[in-house]
Structure formats: structure tokens, C-alpha cells
């Protein structure tokens with residue numbers, strides 16, 4: 001008999017139509033009841049909140065991971081977190097960065113609300129509960145289970161605003177597939193060691209700066225003026241930025257502000273190829289973030305700065321080597 005704890009935070013999976021639009025209001029026990037009986041599983045439930053994930057802060061993120069750890073300490077085989085899909089790729093990734101227990105923490109949600117004529121939440125939740133109890137999920141870290149498959153947290157992205165197949169992991173694919181009651185293993189990605197992050201302390205501010213044709217360095221400087229301790233560039237293509245930005249990056253890095261390079265393209269790695277583009281950024285000391293999305297890169301840089309404020313490079317390199 002598998003034992004799983006369900007921790008609910010809100011999101012569309014818990015939302016119903018109200019006078020001003022959709023609002024999350026359904027508690028964990030009701031979400032579980034709608035997922036139907038799951039023979040062979042004992043499920044306990046608790047509620048951490050009922051908000052849309054677009055309202056999450058990094059404080060909520062730290063509290064969520066701490067709460068999931070408390071649930072695991074009760075001796076369950078795994079934890080399922082229900083939340084909104086808007087920031088699920090960030091929550092799952094952050095959880096994965098610090099998760100050093102072989103038991104999985106599985107995120108799921110829905111694209112259609114709880115009171116829709118054909119909601120997708122109940123099936124997603126049933127799948128996520130099965131994954132959380134499955135021996136095939138052990139050692140895979142934080143997972144995101146949606147629409148019949150589960151993705152490793154690293155590299156997963158929301159790829160559709162409304163369709164039930166909301167997530168993908170470009171260039172990687174899912175790690176588990178659901179078939180009825182069975183959880184079928186597909187691949188086992190190697191995970192770097194967990195970062196020893198103090199969940200009680202605030203994360204340093206890291207901002208993501210978008211690059212677009214003709215962009216100048218104004219937003220980079222503004223971010224630093226607002227207190228950013230590190231910056232992530234949402235660069236063009238394989239990691240190129242307009243000249244005004246690379247010039248400023250060089251200066252910021254030498255002033256001690258680390259800069260991580262990600263791409264605005266959803267698939268493929270960033271590499272310092274072009275003399276006046278990415279190669280210039282690399283010469284200036286920017287770190288290239290493989291195929292991490294800017295939003296996952298931002299959380300990685302914030303965690304690296306928290307763990308090693310003087311020299312986040314080592315933590316970054318260790319996490320990006322795989």
C-alpha cells in the first residue's frame with residue numbers, strides 16, 4: 001500500500017467560475033475526492049493556500065518546499081503538490097535544486113477549472129498520486145506530471161496557454177509515461193547534487209532582462225539600481241545580445257554582478273559562438289546556462305548567490321555541467 005501526501009496551493013485545478021472570473025477555492029480533500037478512488041494508495045491531504053500561481057513570491061516558494069519536506073518527514077512515499085500552471089516550471093525547478101531525498105515531489109495542476117464540464121484536473125491528480133507512490137519515480141527529484149506524462153523539473157516549460165498538454169521539455173522529453181494504473185519509466189536523467197540552501201533566508205534578487213532588436217542597456221542598469229544581485233539575459237538564439245548590452249555586461253561582471261546567459265528560443269543550448277555576440281559575453285565573464293529557460297536560470301543564479309555570495313560561479317558550474 002503506497003502512502004502519498006497531497007498538498008494543495010490553488011491554481012486552475014482548484015478554481016471555479018465567480019463573478020469576477022476564475023478564483024481558486026477548492027480544498028485538497030475535495031480535489032482528492034474528485035480524482036476518484038485509487039486502489040492501493042493511502043492519501044492524506046492538507047492546504048497551504050488557494051491562490052493562482054501567478055501570485056507566488058520567492059517567499060511562497062521557500063515555504064512550499066519547507067512544507068513538502070515536513071510532509072515527507074511524516075514517512076510517506078512521496079508528496080504531490082497541486083498549483084497553478086503559470087509558474088509551475090519555476091516551483092518544480094527550485095524544489096529540484098534543493099531536494100536531496102530519493103522520494104519524489106510531484107507537481108500537477110489543470111488547464112480547465114474544477115467546475116468545468118470536463119475538467120482535466122482529476123485525471124492529472126490521479127496520475128500524479130500514482131507517480132508519487134511509484135518506485136520508478138524514486139531518485140528523479142521534483143517532477144511535473146501533466147496530461148499523461150511526467151517531466152523532470154529541469155528543462156520543463158509551459159508550452160501552451162490553454163491546451164491540456166500544457167507542458168513540454170524541448171530537447172529532453174518526458175521521463176515517465178502513465179498507462180492506466182501503471183507508471184512506465186522512459187529515461188533517467190543524471191541530477192547534480194542538491195544545493196545546501198537555507199530555506200529560512202530570503203533569496204537574493206535576480207532579474208531577467210529580455211533582449212529584442214535594438215534593445216539597449218537601460219533595463220540592465222535599472223535592475224541593478226533596484227537591487228539585483230545578479231542578472232539573467234534572455235538572449236537571442238544561441239546566446240547573442242545587442243552590442244550595448246554586451247558592453248554593459250562586461251562592466252557589471254567586473255563590478256561583481258554575475259550574469260547568466262539563457263535564450264529566448266525554447267529549445268537548444270546557448271554557446272559562445274559569435275565574436276561580437278555570445279563570445280564577447282563569455283570573454284566579459286558571463287556564464288552560459290546550457291538549455292535552461294531564463295526563468296529557471298534566474299532561480300539557479302539566485303540559489304547559487306545564496307549558497308556562495310562571494311563566488312556563485314562554482315555552484316553554477318556544478319549545476320550546469322550535466
Ligand SMILES: NC(=O)C[C@H](N)C(=O)O
Nearest residue numbers: 011012052053084085086
Ligand atoms: N492553468 C493554470 O493553473 C493557470 C493559472 N492562472 C495559475 O497559474 O494559477
